Amino acid sequence: MKITAVETFIVKGNFAPWIFCALRTDEGLTGYAEFGEGRVWRGMCGLVEDIAPLIIGKDPRAVEAHYIHMVRSTRMVYGGATWQAIAGIELALWDLKAKALGVPVYELVGGPTRTHQKVYWSHLLSYQANYHEQLGCEPVRSYDDIRTLVRAAMDAGYDTFKTNILLPGEPFRGLGQGRSGPHDQTLTREILNAAIKQIEVMREEAGPEAQICLDVNENFKVDGQIRLAQALEPYELMWLEMDNLDADSCRMLKDSTRTPICTGEQRLGPFNYADLLSSRAMDACKLDLQWQGFIPARRVANMAELYDINIAPHNFNSHLSTFQTMHLCASVTNIKISESDPTAVPWRDEVVTAVPVVEHGMIEIPTGPGWGAELDEKAAKKYAYEG
DSSP states (O other): OOOEEEEEEEEEEESEEEEEEEEEETTEEEEEEEOOOOGHHHHHHHOOOOGGGGTTOOOOOHHHHHHHHHHHHHGGGHHHHHHHHHHHHHHHHOOOHHHHHTTTGGGGOOOSSSSSSEEETTTTTHHHHHHHHHHHHOOSSHHHHHHHHHHHHHHTEEEEEEEEEEEOOSEEEEOHHHHHOTTTTTOOHHHHHHHHHHHHHHHHHHHSSSSSEETTTTTOHHHHHHHHHHHHHOOOOSEEESSSSSSHHHHHHHHSSOOOOOEETTSSGGGGGGHHTTOOOEEEEEEEHHOOOOOOOOOOHHHHTTOEEEEEEEEEHHHHHHHHHHHHHOOSSSSSOOOOOOOOTTTGGGGGOOOOOTTEEEOOOOSSSHHHHHHHHBHHTBBBOOO
16 A cells, blocks of 8 residues: 555634645545644645655555654754644554554554543633634623533533633633733733632532633743632632643642643643653643644653653544544543533534544544544535635
């Protein structure tokens, strides 16, 4: 079997495009993957096109050899977007190899380690506040709306949720100062009070047994995160999550509070997690399979196991991303919980050939060959993102 072509598809997503990679072979098999950060989709696709000659004409089944060849051949543009593009090809290689053997991907690496994976409802309130027009839902206008959304998630079988800070108004709006400014990353009294009120309302509605996570992204420097984590201690969060701190700052935060700390999603590759893990600067390790690939993600998970730290996979794209993430969960033994996004654009079910089976906040590990689902190329073209 030889690879004959590499293609990418850009599909309209929740707030940014979803990016897919397809590897064609001379035997008629196609391997699919979802990968990368959709907000830089032009760069992602260009990098895949530049890297593709390294595998054209090769047998796709030597996945490890192809992966290290791609990484070492691109050392002059080391890490970052380059590695996300490599992930697209590497993930599609795994899909091809598993399909050729007629087995799920996790069986190639000793799985399955489980039949189901517990997931949390992510971006609860956040998507409704920030993207209600794209999603065709009502905006968040009051704390009663927050109570209604929490109750709906619980009625759908979820007992664990993740949200982001919303600022009250007509309607409520998400906090984005870490990206769009002001860039001082200051936790003001107004923001702190809004965060406390929001979590208080969620806790009242969800009850004492529910698990609540708060993701503050890169909105605050460590002093603000310490103040916030301490202020939220009475509400017993599952974790406070952030993206922007170095290992020493994370350790300082962790030592200052009873609120558990989760971080790591924006790091790529095992080496870039070493300082967080060796300093035990987090209670849960966040990683994104679609941003780094199956090989490095499993290596990070195995490194985390050495430090008695469980991983919490990051997953906020289409269903193919969820299928891929479930194979990661089924190939390691240190998963705290995995992310899922029940709120999505209405065509999400159309762009894949199968959808995850979710019941009572548990996703069934797929059993079909490859990832267990494929990109529906006809639907991908129907909902193509054109910029």
